[in-house]
Amino acid sequence: MRLINQQLSPVAATALKFAPFLVLILAYLLGSSLRLAENPNDKLLPALTSIADAVDLMAFTPDRRSGDYLLWTDTWSSLKRLAAGLGISTALALVIGVCIGILPFFRALLAPFVSFVSMVPPLALLPILFISMGLGETSKIALIVIGVAPIMIRDLAQTVLALPREQIVKAETLSASSWLIALRIVLPQALPRLLGSLRLQLGPAFLFLIAAEAISADSGLGYRIFLVRRYLSMDIIFPYVAWITFLAASADFGIDRFRRWLFPWSQLEAGR
Amino acid sequence: MRLINQQLSPVAATALKFAPFLVLILAYLLGSSLRLAENPNDKLLPALTSIADAVDLMAFTPDRRSGDYLLWTDTWSSLKRLAAGLGISTALALVIGVCIGILPFFRALLAPFVSFVSMVPPLALLPILFISMGLGETSKIALIVIGVAPIMIRDLAQTVLALPREQIVKAETLSASSWLIALRIVLPQALPRLLGSLRLQLGPAFLFLIAAEAISADSGLGYRIFLVRRYLSMDIIFPYVAWITFLAASADFGIDRFRRWLFPWSQLEAGR
Amino acid sequence: AQEKTDFKVAWSIYVGWMPWGHAADAGIVDKWADKYGISIEVTQFNDYVESINQYTAGGYDAVTLTNMDGLSIPAAGGVDTTAVIVGDFSDGNDAVFIKDGNALADIAGRDVNLVEFSVSHYLLSRALDSVGMSEQDVKVINTADPDMVGAFQTDDVTAMVTWNPMVSEIETLPGAVKVFDSAQIEGEIIDLMVANTDVLSDNPKFGQALAGIWYETMTLMTSDTPEGAAARAAMGAASGTDQAGFEAQMAATKLFADPAEAVAFTASSDLAGTMNLVRAFLFDKGLLTPGATSEDAIGIELPDGTILGDTANVKFRFDTTFMQMAADGAL
Amino acid sequence: MTALTLRNVWKEYGDQIVIENLSLDIAPRSFVALVGPSGCGKTTLLRLLLGQERATRGTIMLDGAALPDEPGPDRGVVYQRYSVFPHLTVLGNVMLGPELQSARVVGRSFGAARRHLNEAARQMIADVGLAGSEDKYPAQLSGGMQQRLALAQALMMKPRVLLLDEPFGALDPGIRTDIHHLMKRLWDERPMTVVMVTHDLREAFTLGTRVVALGRKRNRPEEADRYGASITNDIDIWPPRVAGARTLFNTEYALGWDDPTVQAVTSGRPDQPPET
Amino acid sequence: MTALTLRNVWKEYGDQIVIENLSLDIAPRSFVALVGPSGCGKTTLLRLLLGQERATRGTIMLDGAALPDEPGPDRGVVYQRYSVFPHLTVLGNVMLGPELQSARVVGRSFGAARRHLNEAARQMIADVGLAGSEDKYPAQLSGGMQQRLALAQALMMKPRVLLLDEPFGALDPGIRTDIHHLMKRLWDERPMTVVMVTHDLREAFTLGTRVVALGRKRNRPEEADRYGASITNDIDIWPPRVAGARTLFNTEYALGWDDPTVQAVTSGRPDQPPET
Numbered sequence A, B: 001m002r003l004i005n006q007q008l009s010p011v012a013a014t015a016l017k018f019a020p021f022l023v024l025i026l027a028y029l030l031g032s033s034l035r036l037a038e039n040p041n042d043k044l045l046p047a048l049t050s051i052a053d054a055v056d057l058m059a060f061t062p063d064r065r066s067g068d069y070l071l072w073t074d075t076w077s078s079l080k081r082l083a084a085g086l087g088i089s090t091a092l093a094l095v096i097g098v099c100i101g102i103l104p105f106f107r108a109l110l111a112p113f114v115s116f117v118s119m120v121p122p123l124a125l126l127p128i129l130f131i132s133m134g135l136g137e138t139s140k141i142a143l144i145v146i147g148v149a150p151i152m153i154r155d156l157a158q159t160v161l162a163l164p165r166e167q168i169v170k171a172e173t174l175s176a177s178s179w180l181i182a183l184r185i186v187l188p189q190a191l192p193r194l195l196g197s198l199r200l201q202l203g204p205a206f207l208f209l210i211a212a213e214a215i216s217a218d219s220g221l222g223y224r225i226f227l228v229r230r231y232l233s234m235d236i237i238f239p240y241v242a243w244i245t246f247l248a249a250s251a252d253f254g255i256d257r258f259r260r261w262l263f264p265w266s267q268l269e270a271g272r
Numbered sequence C: 001a002q003e004k005t006d007f008k009v010a011w012s013i014y015v016g017w018m019p020w021g022h023a024a025d026a027g028i029v030d031k032w033a034d035k036y037g038i039s040i041e042v043t044q045f046n047d048y049v050e051s052i053n054q055y056t057a058g059g060y061d062a063v064t065l066t067n068m069d070g071l072s073i074p075a076a077g078g079v080d081t082t083a084v085i086v087g088d089f090s091d092g093n094d095a096v097f098i099k100d101g102n103a104l105a106d107i108a109g110r111d112v113n114l115v116e117f118s119v120s121h122y123l124l125s126r127a128l129d130s131v132g133m134s135e136q137d138v139k140v141i142n143t144a145d146p147d148m149v150g151a152f153q154t155d156d157v158t159a160m161v162t163w164n165p166m167v168s169e170i171e172t173l174p175g176a177v178k179v180f181d182s183a184q185i186e187g188e189i190i191d192l193m194v195a196n197t198d199v200l201s202d203n204p205k206f207g208q209a210l211a212g213i214w215y216e217t218m219t220l221m222t223s224d225t226p227e228g229a230a231a232r233a234a235m236g237a238a239s240g241t242d243q244a245g246f247e248a249q250m251a252a253t254k255l256f257a258d259p260a261e262a263v264a265f266t267a268s269s270d271l272a273g274t275m276n277l278v279r280a281f282l283f284d285k286g287l288l289t290p291g292a293t294s295e296d297a298i299g300i301e302l303p304d305g306t307i308l309g310d311t312a313n314v315k316f317r318f319d320t321t322f323m324q325m326a327a328d329g330a331l
Numbered sequence D, E: 001m002t003a004l005t006l007r008n009v010w011k012e013y014g015d016q017i018v019i020e021n022l023s024l025d026i027a028p029r030s031f032v033a034l035v036g037p038s039g040c041g042k043t044t045l046l047r048l049l050l051g052q053e054r055a056t057r058g059t060i061m062l063d064g065a066a067l068p069d070e071p072g073p074d075r076g077v078v079y080q081r082y083s084v085f086p087h088l089t090v091l092g093n094v095m096l097g098p099e100l101q102s103a104r105v106v107g108r109s110f111g112a113a114r115r116h117l118n119e120a121a122r123q124m125i126a127d128v129g130l131a132g133s134e135d136k137y138p139a140q141l142s143g144g145m146q147q148r149l150a151l152a153q154a155l156m157m158k159p160r161v162l163l164l165d166e167p168f169g170a171l172d173p174g175i176r177t178d179i180h181h182l183m184k185r186l187w188d189e190r191p192m193t194v195v196m197v198t199h200d201l202r203e204a205f206t207l208g209t210r211v212v213a214l215g216r217k218r219n220r221p222e223e224a225d226r227y228g229a230s231i232t233n234d235i236d237i238w239p240p241r242v243a244g245a246r247t248l249f250n251t252e253y254a255l256g257w258d259d260p261t262v263q264a265v266t267s268g269r270p271d272q273p274p275e276t
């Protein structure tokens, strides 16, 4: 029997699914105990108990200084920035992307410029950003927008351009104006793709968030990681990384669910 | 006439295309001259002459200390890292992606794990990376691989999975074994998409490269930017950013050309 | 600049500057600002360089930095800068570590990881001087400060120069040998609060408020009372460690809690010697203004009015006025 | 009453001449089937009639007035594919035209107007045999049902001219027969002129009142770009078919699922036509 | 000599019974046309014969031996779409099978073996009427040419059974006629048994030696999942058609581009059949 036709029993499939995670955990435990045996104060691979203590400290013990539960304030700060950055990017992508996609004027004006901007490494522009926008939330949000929006705009414009020309003509024969075509034909069909492209940009957005928070902030997930990195407090960094991963995965899952729920037809199309 | 049916003359289209770039340059010149009028030593928006001087210094004057032409040594160092990182990622994506795509065993074993890994923010793992791989080239390349490979693997596995089942069955009726199906049916069809996904990952790869070089290096484009950032030497940073943008755009263009040249049929398919 | 009422101060996370954050948290900043009828916004930076860049670009009126960076970044960038408060000098906060060796001379031929062009670089240069070597004898690898501790544990790192809190972390690592530290160049690495000279001369109230804030916080944090302990614990937490860790870092810092002491230090003739070493170092690294032909390119004004370097291009000034007012209780 | 007149129409794309000096008069209420080899310019001609492209030379007139230079509600269109909107239900697709026409800003109607429209749309849906599928999305319909929907959507605008570009080309033969019946009935009942491009000659002769063949008169390869297509044949169906009137010539050739032979063969589900 | 035998075959997907107790004997060298309403399980039956799926119950035998449980070179297949490899030229597609069969590691043949194969492939390409297109990619071929290619590719393996799943369903009628001729000739010339699924009854009766109709015997909606399909009708074409022998019954019904009527209508390019 060919390997490609192999059929796994449900039990075997589940076991295989968990195997790499188990291996990872075991490797960690092994490495950790080896390093701790050598140097009980080793911070690189702390014992699970130290990690648990750190989680307890960050998530369930009020900070002595501020009385806040740090993990939650950090999460809240970061998520606000992320939501604002991604929200603005999505809105920009929607408006500019659709304009580029359907209006020849905007296409000529902006398409090359957006392509160009999407190639600029945003991290290198950070100093300028901070100086022109100040250090508050604005510049952090702006970094996310600059890093993420051009790509989303390009993607959406391409989606709109890829709509069959026949649909547009058909809409014209149904007496639609340019505005109505954008509103009732293009927009609804662009939205599911916009959500898809939003999902793809979650990773980069987190990256830019962490980079911006590393420079100036007084709370946030990236801020915390960079703060304790000086002490190599991996007992805090690991849970934070896990938590960010969880947040990113949930957002990814949530957005996809949202799309299916809001645009049931997009699922049907994909299934074809 | 509807705006969507507007037809631009070639001259108007070209003018529009260049307009935003012109506006950007003019805005820069204006801002620069305003700031320089206030403080002739201002470093944030240097005059074009200062930028030209800096370019001359970095690109065409040997460094006092080492005798190297810095821009070229930096470029060479960075490109080596980038090439190694992207090369390894591409190879991994090819092997693992194709395995996940066609072999049920690997799909069950690795698909969830790769999805999980692709959600982990790589920058947060830097300390571990440095400690396990040292501060040399390895860890910089590893950062690029960790940041880029999981996404490429996922993408490629999905491409392979999306190949019509009919093709695989047809190949079986042509007496292909699993290996031959991978070699002669799946691989050639996955390669163009792999190049496409490589193009998409150029931006993130540059990002990780810059981040890694910011942490520890003695040459490289990101190293130089972060080093001179200490002195707000925008006269060096701007040309470097422009140069990186140019390199990224050329790579993007080059890979696409390469794909068309190597896989002429993939263009035909896309054109359908 | 002209008279104004809203001021912005930037500070970054470092033991000698943590009091600024605490002063803001504890309401000391607002108290003094109100007293002078102004408002002061205090912003914390994780990234030291970025805070200086922001100040240099005009986004902030005052910033915390070291004497060397004050000369090489804002002053070299044309921003006339005055040191309002001389807060402390590094007395062991910066150190040179090596592995597999026990004397500084063993560093010869090694790669040295440090933040290039920072005070660590300066410390290395002074350290090498002290054993008759020069930078030609080692190779410098630029390494970001938050990653020093992790980097030190890798095999290919055998020598490192860094500052606190990384120094206290590295000290605890097996195999780390401290072969030189800033206590051996006492008083050369000075931590300052600097302000834009124009802003300061038009708004002396701003300088007074800064001095008032600083010395009230100093008094609080150095006191052996429960409040003092609480302040130190809070600053420790804010810098990512705890009270004990913070106090260990304080021990390696010569804090001028008493303004009179700070005035005496600033006014002493040693400062000129220190600044001469610093500008020689910067010129050697090409970090004075790009076209500089000698270390005299930028003028430095000392409290007694003497000027080192170009008198026509004075961009960096030490001024004891406000510290003196604090010492006199005139704030 | 919707006569179409083409006078010396040329269409060139850059150097390539696609349509060369074509003149044609289409009488009101006729059903013109346009046939010809692939690539000869049938779709291009339809685009000209639609106003999607402009003729390089020559004039096209609709009832004596110059053709508007953009597609509009007086000319409906159905393509082989992409004629319906995947994001709207059957009902939404059919209501779309009148909604767009009446609500120029929001593109939606509300209240009593909407109820009225809803009724009219349901009537139309029933007319094309889609009753019961009002809330389905196009992706849930078979190819044949999608083309019915496209027809319904176009007809809601009461177009004076209906342009069809191989509308049934992708359907299976059995389904095609059904939709031919529908097409004929719709043309019978509504005051419109139909121009239909087809590859299928049987279809052309079954449905059309007139079959117009397009082709290149000179077709040596080296001349292909230099000479465009024009009318190579123009056949009026005899006995003439007239909209709304029964003719002698209304036999169906294609074997559909309603054919007795078929009934015998697939006695399992005689009631249900196949779907793709 | 390639007889296929199905004995009490059931196929269930989870709770859904698709094929129920189906028995069928297919004689060597017959041409079975499989018809039936959509979704009744025609493709599923073909998959069983192919070895792509296994029957839940019952046995399938090929010349008295149990069917191998994987697709293999003794059974060729042509689908409606996706039957050819888009990344290989026409020649590459046709050579693929023998190459895979002979070079089990690299999947390519070289030297003299390759030259031989090349010749055989070109012969086969000419056989299906694709001579001259050897170096084109499938995307450059019309739908009809792609299906010819798929046939050529499958026939290179000299399969004992050829399975066709609506192979011509997506083609335009004119082109279909041509390819029917081809299909008939190929079946005439080669020692193989053909099972073809089709929606087109005309096609079934034109090509088959035997028409088998699949359908559900009970088809009230609430029972749909509980009862699978089996054979509802089984017609041997009369007068019997025999592979390799001419019969009385070889008329073509569909009007193709080679029909005289058509020639008259499109006098522009009489030599060239239309392409999609």
Ligand SMILES: Nc1ncnc2c1ncn2[C@@H]1O[C@H](COP(=O)(O)OP(=O)(O)OP(=O)(O)O)[C@@H](O)[C@H]1O
Pocket: D013, D016, D018, D037, D038, D039, D040, D041, D042, D043, D044, D045, E275, E276
């Ligand atoms: N926008 C365009 N730009 C350039 N050439 C075009 C354009 N549209 C069509 N053509 C050319 O015009 C010729 C006629 O194309 P058209 O689509 O009208 O043919 P057709 O008769 O509809 O063919 P088919 O039967 O394949 O649909 C073709 O040679 C085509 O390449």
Ligand SMILES: Nc1ncnc2c1ncn2[C@@H]1O[C@H](COP(=O)(O)OP(=O)(O)OP(=O)(O)O)[C@@H](O)[C@H]1O
Pocket: D275, D276, E013, E016, E018, E037, E038, E039, E040, E041, E042, E043, E044, E045
């Ligand atoms: N892999 C599968 N899993 C579950 N159900 C399936 C699967 N494949 C087919 N079916 C079901 O089996 C039934 C028969 O499907 P099949 O594709 O064989 O029909 P068909 O006769 O070929 O239809 P059509 O004429 O539309 O091609 C359908 O109800 C389908 O939903």
Ligand SMILES: [Mg+2]
Pocket: D042, D043, D044, D165
């Ligand atoms: Mg056409």
Ligand SMILES: [Mg+2]
Pocket: E042, E043, E044, E165
């Ligand atoms: Mg089927």
